[in-house]
Amino acid sequence: MDREELAHFLRRCRARLDPADVGMEAGSRRRTPGLRREEVAQLTGMSVDYYTRLEQGRGSRPSRQMLTALARALRLSEDERDHLFHLTGEEPPRDSDASTHVRPGLMMILDRLYDTPAQVVSDWGEVLAQNAMAAALTGESEVGRNIVLRFFTEPTARALFPPESHEEHARAHVAQLRSVLAARPRDPGPAHLVAHLRAVSEEFAALWEEHEVAVRRSSVKRFLHPVVGLLDLDCEVLLSPDRGQFLIVHSARPGTETHERLQLLRVVGLQDLTPDR
Structure with a gap:
């Protein structure tokens, strides 16, 4: 050194x-x-x-x-x-790990999205970077966690979504992983994640056998935040194909109740997340 x-x-x-x-x-x-x-x-x-x-x-x-x-x-x-x-x-x-490095230009975009939740996520669910609003929304302040693993193994992560949408989210996660594993069979990250989830989650194992395939796309997502309540957010997904990364931005239409609650989250959530100096 x-x-x-x-x-x-x-x-x-x-x-x-x-x-x-x-x-x-x-x-x-x-x-x-x-x-x-x-x-x-x-x-x-x-x-x-x-x-x-x-x-x-x-x-x-x-x-x-x-x-x-x-x-x-x-x-x-x-x-x-x-x-x-x-x-x-x-x-x-190594080259197979290159998708974990977020390009400076993408980080600059993320830094400027200070008033709405935004994350850079790998195509197999690793949170590579996020802003403070995303941490306030998901309750997870550290990068390096996997959103698929959290959904299938942590009740608090699943509780962030209304019960009626759990199956939809579960199927979307499994279908995305299917697509990634087929595209990069030698990438150890997705392969290890799939093997682990098949061993610890009966739900994941059953869905995996159905062999559904899909990639992450823009949609409307409902979040059930423990502090500000129900949020109907537009989820925009920007793909970096050569990197295997997504920039995911959650926003609310101005004038809606969700927009007001998102502004409240910015005040309440960021106060809770401010580190001691």
């Missing part, structure tokens, strides 16, 4: 970003350009002390998960992400 080069690279990448580039308010006057260390730490989920040590060339080797979080937080290109991994003595993600 080249601590000196890693420290210089992190400082350079932090200095070139403005708060608006990552969906943050600028706040009080800044004496130096770029993000503050505490802001990078917040975006990655690491402690300020640990990130500071990395920039000072004193930190221990970051895990692969932490390197991925840094690459996203600092809006690195694929080449820059690979360089980050090399500086720590790690091999960059």
Whole structure:
């Protein structure tokens, strides 16, 4: 691990970003350009002390998960992400894992969708990035979770949708996974997920045997939020075919009751999700 080069690279990448580039308010006057260390730490989920040590060339080797979080937080290109991994003595993600890296341009779009829930999700359900509104809507503040796994194994995730829509969601998840597994049979992520769900969920196993195939498309979704109540949201799905990623945006039509409730969620939900400083 080249601590000196890693420290210089992190400082350079932090200095070139403005708060608006990552969906943050600028706040009080800044004496130096770029993000503050505490802001990078917040975006990655690491402690300020640990990130500071990395920039000072004193930190221990970051895990692969932490390197991925840094690459996203600092809006690195694929080449820059690979360089980050090399500086720590790690091999960059293989081609089969490339779909987990969200392009900086897509992250910039996500950052600007501050008033409506939005997520970047892999085609097999991995949440790769999301804004604070999406976390407030789903109750899951961390990226890296799989929405299909949560739906079939976590009652709280299923309770987010009205009971009458459970079968529709279950079938849609299974049909999407069928499509992905056929397209990329050697990709270990979807294959392991399917094997795991067939073993732990009788519902999933039964639906899998029906061999339905479909891809995720735009629709209207009903959410039953525990705080703001029922939400009828337009779900727009933008596909990045070469990456196997979806940008999913949930919105409400102005003037509707759902729009008012979404605005309430922005106030109430984001207050609950604001980390202590």
